[in-house]
Amino acid sequence: MAELPRLVLAREHIQQGLTPKILARRCASGALVRLRQGVYVDGEAWGSLQPWDQYRLRVQAAAETFTAPTVFSRHSAASVWGIPTVGHRHPVHALTFQNDGGRSRAGVRRHYADPAGVKVFRHDGLLVTGRVRTVLDLAAFTPFAEAIVPMDHVLRPDGARNLPPLSKEQLLGEIEGNYAAAAARRITVAIEFADPQSASAGESYSRALMHVAGFETPALQHGIRDADGLIGYSDYYWDSARIVGEFDGMEKYMKPEYLRGRTPSQAVVDEKYREDRIRAAGPTVVRWVWADLTMPGRLERKLAAAGVPRRRTRSAR
Template identity: 50%
Template sequence: MDTNALILSSDYARLGKDSRELARKCAAGELRRIRHGVYVSEAVWRDLKPWDRYPLLILATATTLRTRSVFCLESAAALWRIPLLGAQKVVHACTDDPAGGRSKPGISRHRISASGSEICERTGLLVTSRERTVLDLGALRPFEHAVIAFDHVLKPDAVTGLPPLDKDSLKLMASERYSAAAARRIGTALDFADPNSGSPGESLSRAYMFLGGFPIPLLQRGVVDRKGFVAYLDFEWGAERIAGEFDGLVKYQKPEFLRGRTPSEVVIAEKKREDRIRATGRRVVRWTWAELRDAETFAAFLIAEGVPRLPLRATIPGVRARKGQPPSGAG
């Protein structure tokens, strides 16, 4: 996060400059106002990925607050680089005010009591710890949001280098810090979480499968043919010989997936890979973010593709799925 990208009207005033110049540049399309009195170059903002815009928005919000705040929920998750479902526009901060504190446009205050080891500094800002952050998401957000977060933190973070969190330790913390109902919600998502999930899109797919009453497939199963190793499958329903593949499209855009290849070369390689999978007798079912718009849309897609439903649909008391959007920060 480039903290130098922010332009503060208060800095202009201290330097004896006319802060109205910022408004003029904003009107001319040179700057974008992302918080009251906080601007960023329009070109810089345009070039930022959605998952990089939100941390900058959090920092911009921090500069407008009179006291140093502890950021929580989605805001803390973003600063820990934990993927989130959908574009984020509201910044979340803790308060110990029994009434919930004062929220205002763009910032939501939550009565979350965090202290000591549950508060960390991240990129110069105070945030709830990784453990507290994902548990809060599990307690306060829909099941599918929690699954995305838990799947991510249960494995080593390749971007930040942070180690995986321990599932049993998280369950113990949930039992000690949350109400019985919240601990049950957390436990349901934690029991379902799987570090073998390859991406947030795969995590969301699995959560929607559960909510839709579908059998949960095996993850990252290796496929071999007479020539040798073919691929690891995102999902496999073994009895039905169905291979499920989520295509988040990042493999056609991000350098770490392209690995020196052009997008067209990646498309050709994917086609050859899929042909070899089909040759093993498996049927390949592919989907993208369009099919993951919400749980009902995805269920209809899987049914149309011949994926069987379980006789009794699994449900989570008190938790309903919400419309899905591509997680910020992942494919």
């Protein structure tokens, strides 16, 4: 996780002569970026952050402007826990315990929750819903394909944050009494589909989009072999069509745990050699990247062109 830059709070700098005019000039020049009224961040540091870290900093900035204790939820709680979600232009989400329909103001969307059903945690200096409630809320109130990304993640140990995996039984056990029947059904479907073998957010999102598009469920982390032995493990494999699917996320070429001492250029060469071996062994290989997931229908067209089989309809069985 990247170390977030320190926020510049106007209320702390007034005594140092940092007037509103000076702050405005620095924002105009790009030296500062205004996150919320009275909350700024160094412009260069902001520009170096990944979008998900920028969103996390917006959550922190919101917390600095609230006078009353606030419990963050949904995408905002997920960002604090380090749980990946799809998209980065979400509003800040927080709970309200007053049953007046919730309120949205100044980029903060508030959602009513019965306090009896909410376990509040202090994590990274902020009050947030727990990991269980956070992913259940996302499953209840975001599209299925997006909900699978955080759901898969919490079923795996989070080594970077030393957090243990959650079980499907834990997740299912927290549904009753906290959600309406329709939301409970959406959550249950997401939990049943979730699979900890998806090793990244991109792999999870890809798998969910495949399911929504009607493709057969692939095997995950399938071992591919040739005469020389094990070539490696594919992200997806359709045995009936002998097709290997590979999601190319930047983690494979950037993060130390994937590089294992190699340079990024060496990782690219190794991946090309691995793919050549797989093709020589017989399977068709189809690859895609994040851009293919964010353009509606693009992944579906790629898989269909490669011959990935579709699920049969009930009437064809």
